[in-house]
Amino acid sequence: MADRRSSSRAASLMLAAFMAAGCASGGSTPAAGPDASVRGEADPAEADRQLLNGTPNGAWESSYEPLASGPVLIRGGTVMTAAGEEIEGGDVLLVDGRIESVGVGLDAPDGATVIEATGRFVTPGIIDTHSHLGVYPSPGVEGMGEGNEATNPVTAEVWAEHGVWPQDPGFWRALAGGVTTLQSLPGSANLIGGRGVTLKLVPGRGATDMMFPDAPMGLKMACGENPKRVYASRGPSTRMGNVAGYREAFIRAAKYRERWDRWLAGDRQGDRPDRDLELETLAEVLRGNILIQNHCYRADDMLTMLELSHEFGFSIRSFHHATEAYKIRDRLAEENVAASVWVDWWGFKMEALDGIPQNLALLTDAGARAILHTDSGLEIQILNQNAARAMYAGRSAGIEVTRDQALRWITIHPAWALGIEEETGSLEAGKAGDVVVWSGDPFSVYSRADQVFIDGAVVYDRSRTEGNPSSDFELGILPDSGLGGGR
Amino acid sequence: MNTWWLAILLALLAGSPSIAVGQDLAVTGGTVHTATGEVLEGATVLIRDGIITAVGHDIEVPAGVPTVDATGRVVTPGLIDATTSLGLVEVGMVSSTVDTRLDGDPVRAAFDVVDGINPRSVLIPVNRAAGLTTVLSAPGGGLIAGQAAIIDLAGSSVDEMIVRPRAAMVASYSAGAAGGARGGASLRLREVLDDARFWRENQAAFSAGGTRDLAASRLDLEALGPVLDGETPLVVGVHRASDIESVLRIADEYGLDLVISGGEEAWLVADRIAAAGVPVLLKPLTNSPGGFDRLGSRFDNAMMLERAGVDVIIGSFNSHNARWLLQEAGNAVRFGLPWDVALRAVTLAPAQALGIGDRYGSLEPGKVGNLVVWTGDPFELSTRAEAVVIRGAVTSLDHRQLELFRRYRELDEERPAFKRPGF
Numbered sequence: 001m002a003d004r005r006s007s008s009r010a011a012s013l014m015l016a017a018f019m020a021a022g023c024a025s026g027g028s029t030p031a032a033g034p035d036a037s038v039r040g041e042a043d044p045a046e047a048d049r050q051l052l053n054g055t056p057n058g059a060w061e062s063s064y065e066p067l068a069s070g071p072v073l074i075r076g077g078t079v080m081t082a083a084g085e086e087i088e089g090g091d092v093l094l095v096d097g098r099i100e101s102v103g104v105g106l107d108a109p110d111g112a113t114v115i116e117a118t119g120r121f122v123t124p125g126i127i128d129t130h131s132h133l134g135v136y137p138s139p140g141v142e143g144m145g146e147g148n149e150a151t152n153p154v155t156a157e158v159w160a161e162h163g164v165w166p167q168d169p170g171f172w173r174a175l176a177g178g179v180t181t182l183q184s185l186p187g188s189a190n191l192i193g194g195r196g197v198t199l200k201l202v203p204g205r206g207a208t209d210m211m212f213p214d215a216p217m218g219l220k221m222a223c224g225e226n227p228k229r230v231y232a233s234r235g236p237s238t239r240m241g242n243v244a245g246y247r248e249a250f251i252r253a254a255k256y257r258e259r260w261d262r263w264l265a266g267d268r269q270g271d272r273p274d275r276d277l278e279l280e281t282l283a284e285v286l287r288g289n290i291l292i293q294n295h296c297y298r299a300d301d302m303l304t305m306l307e308l309s310h311e312f313g314f315s316i317r318s319f320h321h322a323t324e325a326y327k328i329r330d331r332l333a334e335e336n337v338a339a340s341v342w343v344d345w346w347g348f349k350m351e352a353l354d355g356i357p358q359n360l361a362l363l364t365d366a367g368a369r370a371i372l373h374t375d376s377g378l379e380i381q382i383l384n385q386n387a388a389r390a391m392y393a394g395r396s397a398g399i400e401v402t403r404d405q406a407l408r409w410i411t412i413h414p415a416w417a418l419g420i421e422e423e424t425g426s427l428e429a430g431k432a433g434d435v436v437v438w439s440g441d442p443f444s445v446y447s448r449a450d451q452v453f454i455d456g457a458v459v460y461d462r463s464r465t466e467g468n469p470s471s472d473f474e475l476g477i478l479p480d481s482g483l484g485g486g487r
Numbered sequence: 488m489n490t491w492w493l494a495i496l497l498a499l500l501a502g503s504p505s506i507a508v509g510q511d512l513a514v515t516g517g518t519v520h521t522a523t524g525e526v527l528e529g530a531t532v533l534i535r536d537g538i539i540t541a542v543g544h545d546i547e548v549p550a551g552v553p554t555v556d557a558t559g560r561v562v563t564p565g566l567i568d569a570t571t572s573l574g575l576v577e578v579g580m581v582s583s584t585v586d587t588r589l590d591g592d593p594v595r596a597a598f599d600v601v602d603g604i605n606p607r608s609v610l611i612p613v614n615r616a617a618g619l620t621t622v623l624s625a626p627g628g629g630l631i632a633g634q635a636a637i638i639d640l641a642g643s644s645v646d647e648m649i650v651r652p653r654a655a656m657v658a659s660y661s662a663g664a665a666g667g668a669r670g671g672a673s674l675r676l677r678e679v680l681d682d683a684r685f686w687r688e689n690q691a692a693f694s695a696g697g698t699r700d701l702a703a704s705r706l707d708l709e710a711l712g713p714v715l716d717g718e719t720p721l722v723v724g725v726h727r728a729s730d731i732e733s734v735l736r737i738a739d740e741y742g743l744d745l746v747i748s749g750g751e752e753a754w755l756v757a758d759r760i761a762a763a764g765v766p767v768l769l770k771p772l773t774n775s776p777g778g779f780d781r782l783g784s785r786f787d788n789a790m791m792l793e794r795a796g797v798d799v800i801i802g803s804f805n806s807h808n809a810r811w812l813l814q815e816a817g818n819a820v821r822f823g824l825p826w827d828v829a830l831r832a833v834t835l836a837p838a839q840a841l842g843i844g845d846r847y848g849s850l851e852p853g854k855v856g857n858l859v860v861w862t863g864d865p866f867e868l869s870t871r872a873e874a875v876v877i878r879g880a881v882t883s884l885d886h887r888q889l890e891l892f893r894r895y896r897e898l899d900e901e902r903p904a905f906k907r908p909g910f
Contacts, residue, residue, distance in 0.1 A: 138775045139782070169776055225580075327895055346888070347610065347807040348579035356888045362895065377775050385814065388868040396871050397892060445817035445868050474776065478755070478783045 048264055051275065052284070054217070060161070062211035064200055066455035071095045073108040074437060077117025081427040082124050082411040084404055092122055094433040097456035102427050115451065121442055123407060124427050125180025125434030125454065126383050127414035129293065129340045130320050130373035133171055134164030134184045134199070134207070138377065139473075148187035149194060153231050154249045156219065157277035158194035160184050164207040169471040170377040175201040175460045176468070177381030178436040178449040181212060183418055188222035188295040189230040191245045195281055196220055196293055198418050202454055203469045216291050216419040218317070219281060221246070223296035223305060224351045243304060250312040253282030291317035291419055293340075297351035299327035306335055318417040320373060321345075323355035329366035338417045339363055340373035343390045360409055361394020361401050371417055372409040383410045388443035403443065433457075509537015509856065510879035513548040517557030517860060522564045522834040522849040524827060532562060534856030537878035542850050555874050555881065557860045564834040564850050565620025565857030565877065569655075569722070569768055569841060570748070570802030571809045573611055573622050574604035574638060574648075579807070588628035593665045594679050596714075597706035598633030600626050601652045604645045610807055612886035615640040617810030618865065618872040620857040621650060623841060625657050625722070630665040630675055632657040634710060635722070637841060639857065641877040654841055655746070656714045659724040660734050661780060673733055678702040680741050683711035714743060720840060722746045722768065727780035728755035735763050746840050748802075751781035754788045757795035766798035766840045771819035789832070790823030799824070800840055801832040817866030829866065 050056050072094040079090030081102060091106040092099065108114050135147040146163030149155040164184055174182065181200055186193035196218030199210040227245075228237050236242045256279035263273055284290040292309075296302050296319045309316050318338035319325060323346060325332060325339035332339055341363075346355030363370035372387050374380040391406035415425025424432045433456030440447040452460040460468050512534045519530040521542060531546040532539060548554060577584035586603030589595045604624060614622075625635035634653040642648040658676070662668060665675040682701040686708040692698045693705065701708060713719035721743050725734050731753055738745035747753060748768040753760055760767060771789050776782040789799050801819060803812040816829045824832070838848025846855050856879040863870040875882045 138777045139779055140777050141779065173774060330898055344808060344810075347577070350578055350581060353578060354891055356891050358892050362892075366898075377777075378772055381774075382772065382814075382818070385818075385868055389814070392869050392871070397889075443868060445814060445866055446821050448821065474782070 045264070048272075052260065052264065052280070053289075054280065054284070061208065062213045063206070063208040064202065064204070064211055064213055065209075066097050067202060067457035067459060069094070069097055069433075069453075069455070069457035071100075071109045071112035072115065072433070072453070072456060072458075073106060073112045074115045074117050074122055074435065075106070075108075077120045077122040077437065078441075079122045079427060080403065080407050080442070082404065082407045083426040083428050086403060089118075090122070092427055092435060094435065094453065094456040097433050099427060099429055099431050099433055099435075101429050115437060117437055119440075120450065121438040121440065121447070122427070123178070123384075123436050123438065123442055124411040124425055125436055125452065126178045126410045127418065127425060128174070128179060128182040128374050128380050128383065128410075129318060129371055129414045129417045130375045131174075131182040131184050131377075131380055132187065132375065133174060133182060133377060133380070134166065134168050135160050135186065137165045137168030138170050147185075148189035150187075150189040150230055153190050153227055153236060153245050154192045154278065155186075155190050155194050156192045156249065156279070156281040158186065159197065159217075160186050160195060160220075161197040161207045161211065164197065164199070164210070166204050166207060166210060167471045167473050169474055170380075171201055171203075172460075172469045172471065173377070174380040175452055176449060176462070178384060178438070178442070178452055179380055180434040180436075180452060180454045180459075181415075181418070181420070181424060182380065183218055183293065185218060185293060186220045188220070188226045191222060191227045191236070191242055192249060192282070193220035193222060195290065198420065200454055201469075202459055212418075212420060214420075214423070216289060217284075218293040218418070219285050219290050221292055221294045221305075223294065223301040224298060225349055226295070239301070239304075243308065246308055247311070249278075249282060250286070250308075250314075253279050253286055254312060256280075257283035257286050285314050286312065288315065291417070293318055293320055293417070295320045297321050297323045298354075299324040301351070302328055303331065306331065306337070317419070318371065321352070321375070323352050323359065325368070326356065326359045326362040327354075329363045329368045332363065333366050333368040336369070338369040338371050338413060340371040340414070340417060342374075342379075343372065343386045343393070357390065357393035358397050358399065360390040361397065361399040364394070364401055364405050364409075365399050369413050369416060370409055371413045373414070384438070384442040384447070385445055388445075391443065406443070509534075511535050511549075511552045512856065512876060512879045512881065513546075513552050513554045514557050514562055514858065514860060514874075514876070515548065515554055517560045517562035519562045519850060520827075520830055521851060522831050523851060529558070530562075532850055532856075532858060534876070534879040537856050537880075539850060539852055539854045539856050541852055553881075555860060555876075557874075560873060561861040561863060561865060561870075562850070563830060563859055563861065563865055564848055565859055565875070566618045566812055566833050567621045567837040567848060568619055568803050568809050568812050568833070569623040569800060569837040570625070570770070570804045571614075571622045572600075572624055572627065572806045573614065573640070573809060574606065574608050574624050574645075575600055575626070576806050577605070577608055577610070587626050588632065589626075592703075593630035593675065594703045594707055595626070595629050595633045596631045596656060596679070596708075596710040597704065598626055599636075599653055599710075600624055600633060601636050601645060601649065604636065604638065604648070606643050606645060606648055609887040610809075611640050612883065613807075613888055614809045615875055615877075615882055616872060616884040616886055617813070618859040618861070618875055619809055619812065620859070620875060620877050621838075621847060622809065623655060623837070625655070627657070627659075630658060630660075630672055631679065631707075632659065634719075637843060639855075639877050641880065641882050650847070651841075651843060653710075653713070653719065654843070655720045655722045656711070657722050657724075660730055661724075661726070669730065669733065673737065675702070676737055677740075679707070680711065680715065680737075683708040683715055687712055687715070715741060717742055717744045718842075720744045720746050720842060722748050724748045726751045726778075728752040728783065730780065731756055732759065735759060735765065738765070739763065746800075750792075751784035751788065753797070754785070754791040755783055757792050757797055760792070761796040766800055766836065767792055768800040768802050768837070768840070770802055770804045771815050771822065771824075786818065787822040789819040789829075793824055793828055798836055798840070799828065799832050800836045801829065802837075813866055813870075814868070817868070820866060826866070
């Protein structure tokens, strides 16, 4: 079973970290591949590495298994690849859960299920970088809120996956909207809110059953009004206090990392360093293995966070909400930081006052990596519509936005922000068979997801009355209960 | 006579050039959806002094009347959203800019939002540019939140904008509305309505201090008079099917003109709502079982209600983004509501439910000249409003967000704040 926190990219970053520490001795292989992380591994250095990865003794690993599937040929649709092409009368062939090929006139292998998509549209599965499904589930009542460990401004030690409720009915509504992958994040009460988790929308009994294999983890950070409001009485109560809080935490993390990296590189004088869950997370951020997902609205706040990242030598993977990202789109492009934004939420608080519907178009125009996110159990069901609204808002203001670019806002760009862009997010041979067949143009308000494939298996089919995922919670309450999403 | 007509009269007497006074306009050549079921290709809508005088073909446009060429375009009545607080809120979390609610006792029937409406709210032009011409601006909170006003989204003073003050009484029925139990909400509603009736019949005695204590202040009880008379609609936010039935019972007992708002589980009691002749004001994009009072929430609520014969009204339930109203309506169509019913649900249906159906909501002679020229199907995401007409005047489609866009269209790294033309 793959260790979801030791992807090859992460491993190579770790190797670089050890080399930077200047210690090549020790006899272990720091960049050991996934096979080395099996449960019961005896090598003490490997055990240390698992610790560092957050998977001691193989615990907390993804237990996701794709649903069984045979070969599938989706034939004759308008295939929107999110890789630069829109193929009329195109085919997508899925074999062994992967995209075998994308093109025109593909042959169906023996035993393949053929889906006639003439008049319909085919896209990659949609991905949301910003969800609280699972941690703020429905019903949103007493006993169910898991998103904010609002007891301390820095809680890098908490993990969203420990709060994810796999029975959240919202998952299956999102699936019926064409979503195949989402990141469930802690909330924004804290400066550093904890680790986020990337999930595949396939039912499971526990959160690990839904975890996207090999996906790096996220770290939720928050700028601006929320932390200073939540902690007004004890601090931080200002943006100044916020920034001091991040810096203080990363100073401790840098020291912790140094101590552990020395130990892991074989310099084993004295006792093994103690584990500290909070600093373990932040040290992994500094090593580049955990991706920062930073709630931050205002342009000046984002620039402040870029300075912070320079001070400590880490990267911010994506700003989130970023209502003013358009004001600094050149800087975001330069620094290779994505912006996960809404189409046109605005005005609900001061830092959201300047949100405009052309945000995505302006970011795209400047070559920044623009992402449409939701932060909403409703909007995650209409990401296709909202991508269309943002595309047309740009066009009507005179900014040329192509359909492929708009599709990327909800597919390959969010995949990049989650570190899974090699695996999913576009219709290209070799990638996971995460595919949506739409009843019509996904950029029309009237279109619906007809079928949603994850790893080559039909997880949702609008035409069937049984077999679509649904939550235990919805059983036995109302007529038609248990139908899951899409109604 | 309502305030707007009074304003026109005063303006005429004063020779005021105010744009809120009705103007002349001809909109020619468009595909006109009247919202009464008619679709007229290549038709003209003629507006004189802010009132529609003719809709159809072969209409002669008098000399001097400005013309909007709507050839190849779609023309509909101006959109009406009965679920906003436009003018009453500027920044949600800045309490000094929020005039939607009074604190204290859950019964605030006398609270009238009109004086809180700010005609210069930046939210108004943002939403007008998306085709909204008329809204109910409503209070919130408590059991009886207060009285909502209908405004047209043009004019520099409330007097100009107002269509009907105190147009609806707004209430909310839930476990938390009064005392922490549903029975408490029912109890308090009945008590207040009883006392409103009692007060009206015993005003002299009340003034002389000769009555028992009453359940609300004199002003609250007085404000409920038109509600008891069935003249002012009572818009009740209510969600669970059984709660809807409770509210229907109370409305029946007191002879109220009820409008159900929210109504996530209304489909479960659709026949009963239809039999009572009560309209349902709903947000089609609602399908999460977010609370135990809406476990039955689903996207095709509107369709099922309509099939049962219920008058469906679509609302945005938003202020900053009341402009999402059309996406809401489009999604109702996606989930089975007929297109023409969806159009009616954002035009004539809210006008009728709010008691202004004789003057608003459709393109017919005698009605106020509020209309929108669209580049295509108004529900489609690619469509935008090309002209928004209020009382015959073509309104500006510019707003603060477009100013921000223009300022940042080209980035000047040196001095971004100095980009503004004329600075």
